[in-house]
Amino acid sequence: MDKNIFQSPDTLSYWERETFFQHLDVAIVGSGIVGLSAAIALKEQQPALHVAVLERGVLPFGASTRNAGFACFGSMTELLDDLTRHTEAEVWLLVERRWRGLQRLRERIGDQRMEYEMLGGYELFTPDDEALFQQCRAALPDFNRIINAMTGQRSAFEIIDKRAGQFGFKGVNHLIVNRLEGQLHAGKMMAALMQIAAARGVRFFNGLQVTAFEHNTNGVRIHSVEGWQIAARKVLVATNGFAQQLFPELAVLPARNQVLITKPLANLKFAGSFHYDRGYYYFRTIHNRVLLGGGRNLAPNTEQTDEFGTTDLIKGALLRLLQQVILPGQPVEIDNWWSGILGIGNQKTPILKEVAPNILVAVRMGGMGIAIGSLVGDEAAERILQA
Numbered sequence: 001m002d003k004n005i006f007q008s009p010d011t012l013s014y015w016e017r018e019t020f021f022q023h024l025d026v027a028i029v030g031s032g033i034v035g036l037s038a039a040i041a042l043k044e045q046q047p048a049l050h051v052a053v054l055e056r057g058v059l060p061f062g063a064s065t066r067n068a069g070f071a072c073f074g075s076m077t078e079l080l081d082d083l084t085r086h087t088e089a090e091v092w093l094l095v096e097r098r099w100r101g102l103q104r105l106r107e108r109i110g111d112q113r114m115e116y117e118m119l120g121g122y123e124l125f126t127p128d129d130e131a132l133f134q135q136c137r138a139a140l141p142d143f144n145r146i147i148n149a150m151t152g153q154r155s156a157f158e159i160i161d162k163r164a165g166q167f168g169f170k171g172v173n174h175l176i177v178n179r180l181e182g183q184l185h186a187g188k189m190m191a192a193l194m195q196i197a198a199a200r201g202v203r204f205f206n207g208l209q210v211t212a213f214e215h216n217t218n219g220v221r222i223h224s225v226e227g228w229q230i231a232a233r234k235v236l237v238a239t240n241g242f243a244q245q246l247f248p249e250l251a252v253l254p255a256r257n258q259v260l261i262t263k264p265l266a267n268l269k270f271a272g273s274f275h276y277d278r279g280y281y282y283f284r285t286i287h288n289r290v291l292l293g294g295g296r297n298l299a300p301n302t303e304q305t306d307e308f309g310t311t312d313l314i315k316g317a318l319l320r321l322l323q324q325v326i327l328p329g330q331p332v333e334i335d336n337w338w339s340g341i342l343g344i345g346n347q348k349t350p351i352l353k354e355v356a357p358n359i360l361v362a363v364r365m366g367g368m369g370i371a372i373g374s375l376v377g378d379e380a381a382e383r384i385l386q387a
Contacts, residue, residue: 011226011227011228012228012229012230020203020205021052021230021231023050024050024051024052024230024231024232024233025049025050025051025232025233025234026039026042026049026050026051026052026232026233026234026235026236026384027051027052027053027054027220027222027230027232027234027235027236028051028052028053028054028235028236028238029054029210029222029235029236029237029238029239029246030053030054030055030060030061030062030237030238030239030240030242031053031055031060031061031064031194031204031206032060032061032062032063032064032190032238032239032240032369032373033064033105033189033190033193033365033369033370033373033374033377034238034240034362034363034365034369034373034376034377034380035053035236035238035362035377036053036060036190036193036194036196036197036377037104037105037108037193037373037374037376037377037378037381038236038238038362038377038378038380038381038384039051039053039197039200039202039377039381040108040193040196040197040200040202040377041377041378041380041381041382042381042384042385043197043200043201043202044200045381045385046385047200047201050203051201051202051203052202052203052204052205052232053197053202053203053204053205054205054208054210054222054224054230055204055205055206055207055208056207056208056209056210057206057207058206058207059190059206060190061242062239062240062241062242062340062341063240063241063257063340063341063342063343063365063369064186064190064369064373065186065187065190066186066259066338066339066340066341067186067257067259067340067369067370068186068259068273068282068283068284068291068293069183069184069185069186069189069284069286069291069370070121070181070183070273070282070284070370071102071105071116071118071181071182071183071184071273071370071371072121072178072181072182072273072275072368072370072371073095073098073099073102073180073181073368073371074095074098074279074368075121075123075176075178075275075278075279076123076136076139076140076143076157076176076178077123077132077136077275077277077278077279078275078278078279079091079095079143080132080135080136080139081278082094082348085346086347086348090349092146092150094348094349094372095146095147095150096150097372097375098368098371098372098375099150099151099180099371100375101371101372101373101374101375101376102182102370102371102374104374104375104378105189105370105373105374108193108196108374109189109192109193109196110192113188113192114184114185114188114189114192115184115185115188116182116183116184117182117183117184118179118180118181118182119182119183119271119272119273120177120178120179120181120182120272120273121177121178121180121181121182121272121273121274121275122160122163122175122176122177122178122272122273122274122275123136123175123176123177123178123274123275123276124164124169124172124174124175124274124275124276124325125172125173125174125175125176126171126172126173126325127171127173129174129277130174133174133176136176137159140157140158140159140176143156143157144156144157147180151180153179153180155179156178156179156180157176157177157178157179158176158177158179159174159175159176160175160176160177161173161174161175163175163177166269166270167269167270168269168270168327168328169270169325169326169328170324170325170328171324171325172325181273182273183272183273183284183286184370185286186370189370208224208226208228209224209225209226210222210223210224210225210246211223211224211225211246212246213235213246213356213359214229215356215357215358216231218231218233219231219232219233219234219235219358220232220233220234220235220357220358220359222235233358234358234359234360234384234387235358235359235360236360236361236362236380236384237355237359237360237361237362237363238361238362238363238377238380239363240252240341240342240343240363240364240365240369241253241254241255241306241341241342241343241344241363242254242306242341242343243343243351243361243363243364245306247355247361250351250355250361250363250364251345251346251347251351251364252343252344252345252351252363252364253304253343253344253345254304254305254306254341254342254343254344255296255303255304255341255342255343255344255367256296256303256304256305256306256307256308256309256339256340256341256342257293257294257296257303257339257340257341257342257367258293258294258295258296258310258311258314258315258318258337258338258339259291259292259293259337259338259339259340260291260292260293260315260318260319260322260334260336260337261286261289261290261291261292261334261335261336262289262290262291262292262322262332262333262334262335263289263332263333263334263335264287264288264289265288265289265290265327265330265332266288268285268288268290270285271285272284272285276321277294277297279294279367280294280295280296280297281293281294281295281318281321282294283321283322283326289335290322290326290327290332292318292321292322292326293318294318295314295317295318296314298313298314298317299311299313299314305341306341308338308339308340308341309339310337310338310339315337319334342365342366342367342369343363343364343365343366344364344366344367345364345366347364348364348366348368349364349366350362350363350364350365350366350372350376351363351364352376352379352380352383354383354387358387360380360383360384360387362376362377362379362380
């Protein structure tokens, strides 16, 4: 094949240009949770808008279908860590927005459709974590008071040490549960969002990688790796961890998270979502399997990448946690490994701003895209309509 087949500045035929890319009101780059939520919100508010989603991958490319399916808004140790680097107002506003985002996601899709279950989120503490646990114990009344004001749920957080033994964990002497956290099937969630968007008339163009933008009097001209040029009145960039490829100045960095899932296991003693080490490790049950991921804090420089893949260092750490703590003494086979790319930064608040005329970005979900992505997508749609 001629490697230069896409090098022409405009290889779209007249038929393609007139049929598929004519009169685009809004082009959304990225078909993850944020991009699809924005597309749906735009069509809900103005059904006549011509909205198209441009996606570089065959499937949503990044984290939306490569996460652990946690419907969570922050474990106690993670929030305590956030409070050392952010003001109380910033931390609790972000938690409140994550909670609202989860409710918006559930309203939009429906719990059954994405296998949502509020089974609780548990945080594990080993003897080495005793000082950290005592910090959590001291903060628990204030945390519950604040969460109650947000959600109406009393005593969201509770210490339940006796269940550590019931769950079969080894070397875990403290457990704190957050009753408001849940889990879902990330694949079914994304499939549902795509179906809802398509039913409202959103157009999808997969396998189309955007490389640059050019401003003109009518809006924005979008350039792709194929050499195509696509015109749109407005553009929303929702590529999260890949945002710096288009806008290097943005304060968002890629972070790779590695994940494994076991083959089906008999007689699992626990169900729900679990956090360990300030949320850097996480595991859950799904269809009689254990899904386990994290460990990027072991090699922050290596894992600050937008390249998919796994490493021996982190795979070894995950396997040790699985075999020594989560399922001690139990034969277990790994079915699959994969990785996802998050968008993080020194600040955890998502970036939602106009970076150029008629170009809005909605990125940096901070590893909480399932929780906050729907809300950020709705807010992005509102900004586009108001501009």
